[in-house]
Amino acid sequence: MTSPAVQNYLKAIYTLQENQASVTTSALAASLGVSAASATNMMKKLARAKLARRAPYRGVQLTPRGEKMALEVIRHHRLVELFLTRALAIPWESVHAEAEKIEHVISEDLEDRIAAFLGNPTRDPHGDPIPTKDGRVERLALVSLLELSPGQSATVRRVSDHNPAHLRLLTRLGLTLDARVTVLRREPTGGPLRVRVANTERALDEKLAREIWVAPTPPRPTRRANKNKV
Amino acid sequence: MTSPAVQNYLKAIYTLQENQASVTTSALAASLGVSAASATNMMKKLARAKLARRAPYRGVQLTPRGEKMALEVIRHHRLVELFLTRALAIPWESVHAEAEKIEHVISEDLEDRIAAFLGNPTRDPHGDPIPTKDGRVERLALVSLLELSPGQSATVRRVSDHNPAHLRLLTRLGLTLDARVTVLRREPTGGPLRVRVANTERALDEKLAREIWVAPTPPRPTRRANKNKV
DNA sequence: TTAAAAATTTAGCCGTGACTAAATTTAGTT
DNA sequence: AACTAAATTTAGTCACGGCTAAATTTTTAA
Ligand SMILES: [Mn+2]
Ligand SMILES: [Mn+2]
Ligand SMILES: [Mn+2]
Ligand SMILES: [Mn+2]
Numbered sequence: 001m002t003s004p005a006v007q008n009y010l011k012a013i014y015t016l017q018e019n020q021a022s023v024t025t026s027a028l029a030a031s032l033g034v035s036a037a038s039a040t041n042m043m044k045k046l047a048r049a050k051l052a053r054r055a056p057y058r059g060v061q062l063t064p065r066g067e068k069m070a071l072e073v074i075r076h077h078r079l080v081e082l083f084l085t086r087a088l089a090i091p092w093e094s095v096h097a098e099a100e101k102i103e104h105v106i107s108e109d110l111e112d113r114i115a116a117f118l119g120n121p122t123r124d125p126h127g128d129p130i131p132t133k134d135g136r137v138e139r140l141a142l143v144s145l146l147e148l149s150p151g152q153s154a155t156v157r158r159v160s161d162h163n164p165a166h167l168r169l170l171t172r173l174g175l176t177l178d179a180r181v182t183v184l185r186r187e188p189t190g191g192p193l194r195v196r197v198a199n200t201e202r203a204l205d206e207k208l209a210r211e212i213w214v215a216p217t218p219p220r221p222t223r224r225a226n227k228n229k230v
Numbered sequence: 231m232t233s234p235a236v237q238n239y240l241k242a243i244y245t246l247q248e249n250q251a252s253v254t255t256s257a258l259a260a261s262l263g264v265s266a267a268s269a270t271n272m273m274k275k276l277a278r279a280k281l282a283r284r285a286p287y288r289g290v291q292l293t294p295r296g297e298k299m300a301l302e303v304i305r306h307h308r309l310v311e312l313f314l315t316r317a318l319a320i321p322w323e324s325v326h327a328e329a330e331k332i333e334h335v336i337s338e339d340l341e342d343r344i345a346a347f348l349g350n351p352t353r354d355p356h357g358d359p360i361p362t363k364d365g366r367v368e369r370l371a372l373v374s375l376l377e378l379s380p381g382q383s384a385t386v387r388r389v390s391d392h393n394p395a396h397l398r399l400l401t402r403l404g405l406t407l408d409a410r411v412t413v414l415r416r417e418p419t420g421g422p423l424r425v426r427v428a429n430t431e432r433a434l435d436e437k438l439a440r441e442i443w444v445a446p447t448p449p450r451p452t453r454r455a456n457k458n459k460v
Numbered sequence: 461t462t463a464a465a466a467a468t469t470t471a472g473c474c475g476t477g478a479c480t481a482a483a484t485t486t487a488g489t490t
Numbered sequence: 491a492a493c494t495a496a497a498t499t500t501a502g503t504c505a506c507g508g509c510t511a512a513a514t515t516t517t518t519a520a
Contacts, residue, residue, distance in 0.1 A: 087317045088343050098340050105331035113318050
């Protein structure tokens with residue numbers, strides 16, 4: 001019923017809304033690689049369809065209906081990604097591009113079968129949460145690796161999936177999901193981040209480090225009380 | 231590069247060419263559920279693109295390039311069908327509709343991985359041959375079950391995949407691929423065909439029987455020479 | 461052979477989702 | 491407060507792939 005174009009706009013708005021409450025024409029246009037005029041057009045269309053609210057010159061916000069539809073597409077996307085890695089052993093840097101197309105064409109029935117096959121998973125291959133069928137998403141409380149201070153340890157929980165080259169690099173560095181990483185030091189502004197992964201010291205480009213999301217390990221307890229783990 | 235619409239027309243022309251050398255505007259339009267005017271338009275476009283030759287009022291024929299492209303889409307379709315049955319146990323009556331959409335969006339790389347996963351199969355779940363990557367298709371020498379004379383036995387090798395209800399019925403009747411079937415008798419014109427499958431007598435609608443393609447079993451050898459099997 | 465019927469093409473239109481260029485509004489200076 | 495720069499919207503266009511209605515060609519039947 002809704003076209004791939006509409007689905008892509010909804011998805012993009014949803015994602016951009018994680019940072020800004022209202023999504024700006026130029027942000028949306030940039031995110032989709034489309035002219036500002038095209039974005040304006042579609043924003044109006046979404047508003048007409050009650051999928052978004054729009055204030056001219058002020059951007060759009062998804063309505064509950066729009067958000068639900070965005071989450072449905074995102075669910076398709078992430079299920080397909082995970083399915084491709086699981087069923088065909090496709091590397092994590094390649095699944096995004098395929099899912100970007102397949103997400104628009106699978107039926108609800110196929111979605112359900114894929115989800116069942118995967119055991120109703122909650123995370124995609126890059127650590128992104130998979131929305132439930134009724135449109136609920138876990139909100140991950142993670143920090144970028146870049147935000148850790150020297151000495152802090154953390155576990156990799158999510159990585160950006162948009163740049164295949166980055167993902168290949170992360171694989172080579174051992175920075176895959178659930179990997180333990182310790183920040184050693186930060187070189188001068190804009191310089192690389194030095195970290196230790198699997199007992200090897202690595203230098204991470206700031207751009208790359210920003211795409212790695214981690215759960216910090218609580219600071220090593222001081223002396224007594226060593227067994228307060230759950 | 232080529233749109234889903236173009237791919238669907240190429241596929242339809244290819245399929246219709248199995249019967250008529252030149253594909254007629256109305257046949258094409260009917261096969262795609264589109265107006266004759268729309269078919270004419272696209273036929274011109276395909277001719278312009280050198281994917282088909284066209285003589286006004288006389289129909290179209292695929293060029294070698296057009297045929298190659300048609301076979302590529304058909305390969306995608308049949309690989310996807312088989313993959314869905316194998317990887318997700320989706321019943322054979324449901325895979326066609328899904329494949330009809332997915333065929334247009336998978337990359338060459340994904341195609342290759344699916345083919346490898348399936349062990350480079352040569353038949354889809356309905357017995358249709360899967361074209362090779364370089365565009366070769368096996369031409370099956372089968373006859374419709376309807377054409378057998380009473381007493382003849384045969385093996386089911388291919389069934390039409392377009393009608394899910396028919397496929398479900400065939401499953402219930404045991405008329406799946408490689409099933410042995412014997413024609414008992416034909417009721418008066420238009421009447422059902424009586425057959426035996428798995429030691430049960432069944433009545434098949436003419437319409438249904440026409441969609442079942444079989445390899446006839448050579449007539450029972452007379453007396454001597456009973457072991458000439460390979 | 462000719463008239464009627466059927467098939468095909470042409471003409472003109474529409475919605476979708478892009479685009480560029482121009483107009484307008486908003487945001488940031490001095 | 492007034493300009494200027496940046497962002498956004500409007501206006502107008504395009505390709506695509508549909509459609510209907512009318513014109514034309516081919517086929518069939520009288
Ligand atoms: Mn869904
Ligand atoms: Mn992705
Ligand atoms: Mn291919
Ligand atoms: Mn099929």
